[in-house]
Amino acid sequence: MTKKPRYPTIYRSFQHPVNASKGLPMTITDVFETYSDDLKRVEEQVQRDLDSKAILVKKVGNHLLQGGGKRIRPLLLMISANLCGSNGPEAEVLAAAVEFIHTASLLHDDVVDGADIRRGRPVANSIWGNQASILVGDYLYSKALFNAVRLGSQRVMEVLSDTTRAMSEGEVLQLLRAGEPDLTEEEYLEVVEAKTAVLISAACRLGAVLGGMPNDKEEMLAGFGTDIGLAFQLLDDTLDYTAEQTKLGKALGKDLEEGKITLPLIHLIHKSTPDEAARIKEIVSDASLKKEDLDYILGLMGRYRSIEYAVGRATSYIERAKGRLSVFPPSPHKDALHAVADYVVDRDM
Amino acid sequence: MTKKPRYPTIYRSFQHPVNASKGLPMTITDVFETYSDDLKRVEEQVQRDLDSKAILVKKVGNHLLQGGGKRIRPLLLMISANLCGSNGPEAEVLAAAVEFIHTASLLHDDVVDGADIRRGRPVANSIWGNQASILVGDYLYSKALFNAVRLGSQRVMEVLSDTTRAMSEGEVLQLLRAGEPDLTEEEYLEVVEAKTAVLISAACRLGAVLGGMPNDKEEMLAGFGTDIGLAFQLLDDTLDYTAEQTKLGKALGKDLEEGKITLPLIHLIHKSTPDEAARIKEIVSDASLKKEDLDYILGLMGRYRSIEYAVGRATSYIERAKGRLSVFPPSPHKDALHAVADYVVDRDM
Numbered sequence: 001m002t003k004k005p006r007y008p009t010i011y012r013s014f015q016h017p018v019n020a021s022k023g024l025p026m027t028i029t030d031v032f033e034t035y036s037d038d039l040k041r042v043e044e045q046v047q048r049d050l051d052s053k054a055i056l057v058k059k060v061g062n063h064l065l066q067g068g069g070k071r072i073r074p075l076l077l078m079i080s081a082n083l084c085g086s087n088g089p090e091a092e093v094l095a096a097a098v099e100f101i102h103t104a105s106l107l108h109d110d111v112v113d114g115a116d117i118r119r120g121r122p123v124a125n126s127i128w129g130n131q132a133s134i135l136v137g138d139y140l141y142s143k144a145l146f147n148a149v150r151l152g153s154q155r156v157m158e159v160l161s162d163t164t165r166a167m168s169e170g171e172v173l174q175l176l177r178a179g180e181p182d183l184t185e186e187e188y189l190e191v192v193e194a195k196t197a198v199l200i201s202a203a204c205r206l207g208a209v210l211g212g213m214p215n216d217k218e219e220m221l222a223g224f225g226t227d228i229g230l231a232f233q234l235l236d237d238t239l240d241y242t243a244e245q246t247k248l249g250k251a252l253g254k255d256l257e258e259g260k261i262t263l264p265l266i267h268l269i270h271k272s273t274p275d276e277a278a279r280i281k282e283i284v285s286d287a288s289l290k291k292e293d294l295d296y297i298l299g300l301m302g303r304y305r306s307i308e309y310a311v312g313r314a315t316s317y318i319e320r321a322k323g324r325l326s327v328f329p330p331s332p333h334k335d336a337l338h339a340v341a342d343y344v345v346d347r348d349m
Numbered sequence: 350m351t352k353k354p355r356y357p358t359i360y361r362s363f364q365h366p367v368n369a370s371k372g373l374p375m376t377i378t379d380v381f382e383t384y385s386d387d388l389k390r391v392e393e394q395v396q397r398d399l400d401s402k403a404i405l406v407k408k409v410g411n412h413l414l415q416g417g418g419k420r421i422r423p424l425l426l427m428i429s430a431n432l433c434g435s436n437g438p439e440a441e442v443l444a445a446a447v448e449f450i451h452t453a454s455l456l457h458d459d460v461v462d463g464a465d466i467r468r469g470r471p472v473a474n475s476i477w478g479n480q481a482s483i484l485v486g487d488y489l490y491s492k493a494l495f496n497a498v499r500l501g502s503q504r505v506m507e508v509l510s511d512t513t514r515a516m517s518e519g520e521v522l523q524l525l526r527a528g529e530p531d532l533t534e535e536e537y538l539e540v541v542e543a544k545t546a547v548l549i550s551a552a553c554r555l556g557a558v559l560g561g562m563p564n565d566k567e568e569m570l571a572g573f574g575t576d577i578g579l580a581f582q583l584l585d586d587t588l589d590y591t592a593e594q595t596k597l598g599k600a601l602g603k604d605l606e607e608g609k610i611t612l613p614l615i616h617l618i619h620k621s622t623p624d625e626a627a628r629i630k631e632i633v634s635d636a637s638l639k640k641e642d643l644d645y646i647l648g649l650m651g652r653y654r655s656i657e658y659a660v661g662r663a664t665s666y667i668e669r670a671k672g673r674l675s676v677f678p679p680s681p682h683k684d685a686l687h688a689v690a691d692y693v694v695d696r697d698m
Contacts, residue, residue, distance in 0.1 A: 130461075138490075143514055169401060
């Protein structure tokens with residue numbers, strides 16, 4: 001942990017405000033501090049975009065924007081753009097667009113899931129009703145595309161429209177596969193990639209597109225985003241079997257109760273005896289989750305080390321993500337991406 | 350009605366299959382027959398687009414596509430493109446995209462409205478649930494933009510993103526203004542323009558964009574679309590006070606029961622005495638609609654001629670729409686647009 005960063009001296013002045021002087025790697029706090037000006041401009045863009053004559057857009061939008069999201073997607077886009085030598089206003093527009101697309105998908109997700117709480121706060125639909133969630137989601141989505149189109153870049157629009165198409169296909173796939181206990185790990189990862197990783201990947205890729213990077217570097221940055229997106233979701237899934245609502249805004253066993261099959265459960269069904277697997281599938285298909293059923297599942301997960309398995313998969317995605325960055329020369333922006341990758345392991349994106 | 354069309358003889362061979370020989374103006378049946386090849390290619394495009402690995406997309410999509418919609422938007426786009434000298438495959442892609450955006454907005458609308466029946470058939474959300482309606486709507490919307498982006502035209506994307514932004518803002522505005530009995534005619538028309546007319550306008554405008562028309566002709570076609578869109582919605586609104594469910598798939602007084610303020614009601618409140626207006630507002634704000642309340646409103650509408658007022662407004666939009674086409678020389682395509690405009694007055698779009 002005391003390895004010195006290896007990028008040229010010229011970068012030193014504006015980086016690692018906390019740790020650089022001590023020769024330590026960047027932490028996520030350093031990253032947010034380093035890019036605070038970029039993120040501030042993104043916030044300004046977000047606020048301008050929310051300035052709709054429909055007051056409901058502002059209300060719902062602001063509720064979500066104060067909702068504790070860390071703006072990881074805009075941050076990744078700004079770092080990627082900087083890494084690729086682009087720091088014009090286009091990056092801010094796209095960073096806000098990506099955050100809007102993310103927010104729109106949360107709004108629609110919340111209606112689909114019937115969720116009450118996200119990140120420890122009531123979700124928008126339980127305050128303003130499903131109607132507002134659907135329509136404000138549509139508004140944010142269309143506003144994101146509206147702004148992106150105005151940048152006049154065909155490539156940017158291709159990336160964004162690829163992304164939103166994959167996301168919405170992933171959502172439909174997830175709905176179809178809900179409660180299907182024979183879901184394979186591969187099928188599950190396909191949904192996770194489309195639902196979560198694709199947008200994080202797009203945030204990273206767009207930085208490369210803005211910087212006019214050659215194809216190989218664009219692909220590496222996109223792959224970096226995909227990997228940390230997959231890792232993020234796998235770790236998030238484990239919270240359903242490890243977290244306490246008060247601490248992480250997520251109730252224990254909630255996915256399970258909703259019949260959501262995630263990696264720890266897929267692993268467990270795969271590893272358990274036929275009798276155990278039969279009982280697990282019964283519990284999954286039951287609409288309500290009894291305390292003793294949850295305890296039964298948690299006990300088996302402890303025995304078969306299902307949480308450890310999911311965390312292990314996530315960790316290996318993080319390592320692969322970092323490896324992809326080797327095509328870029330040392331720089332503080334690259335260090336920042338490494339720091340974000342490490343942060344995924346203990347964070348809230 | 351026996352006026353002869355005045356376009357050059359050269360066009361005669363492929364037009365007015367039924368009426369041309371009798372020297373009569375084109376009917377909507379003639380129009381659909383004349384453009385049947387174009388519409389067939391649009392259908393093929395729609396079917397290709399629905400070919401998703403998520404079977405639900407296909408199911409919900411097909412339910413809607415067999416749902417009796419007349420493909421007026423694709424038809425208008427194909428006629429406009431032909432009028433403007435464009436008949437490449439781009440028009441079909443955009444015609445399908447416009448129909449997808451329309452369908453997506455119907456799906457989300459049905460969830461927002463809690464509707465059970467549309468055009469005499471159960472709506473998608475009462476068969477597959479709100480979840481499917483939201484997510485398949487998102488899918489159709491993103492697929493439409495995905496295909497449109499691939500045409501590589503900045504102007505096309507500007508038109509589409511203007512349109513979807515305006516539509517979603519209109520939806521939010523409508524939600525905010527629901528049940529507000531002091532809604533003015535102007536505020537009401539603003540919502541109608543955004544919700545309905547903007548997309549029909551875009552269908553017409555895109556034909557001009559594909560044909561590389563100068564700005565004035567593009568604006569005239571766009572205005573034509575806006576006008577017939579406004580007329581369509583105003584006439585649709587009157588059905589709530591004149592139609593029978595069995596015939597038109599719309600229950601009498603349904604808008605009224607849901608607190609939807611439309612032009613006949615705005616006119617009625619404006620024209621009635623203070624006592625009458627007070628009672629009307631009471632009825633509007635009541636969640637359930639009693640038979641005697643509906644009869645009271647229908648009686649007053651008869652006395653103050655509110656339906657006639659709304660029909661009159663619609664008719665004048667249709668006349669204005671036709672007038673805008675005077676910038677185009679006589680042609681069968683122009684005649685077809687006239688026929689569509691006339692059709693709006695008795696149709697189901």
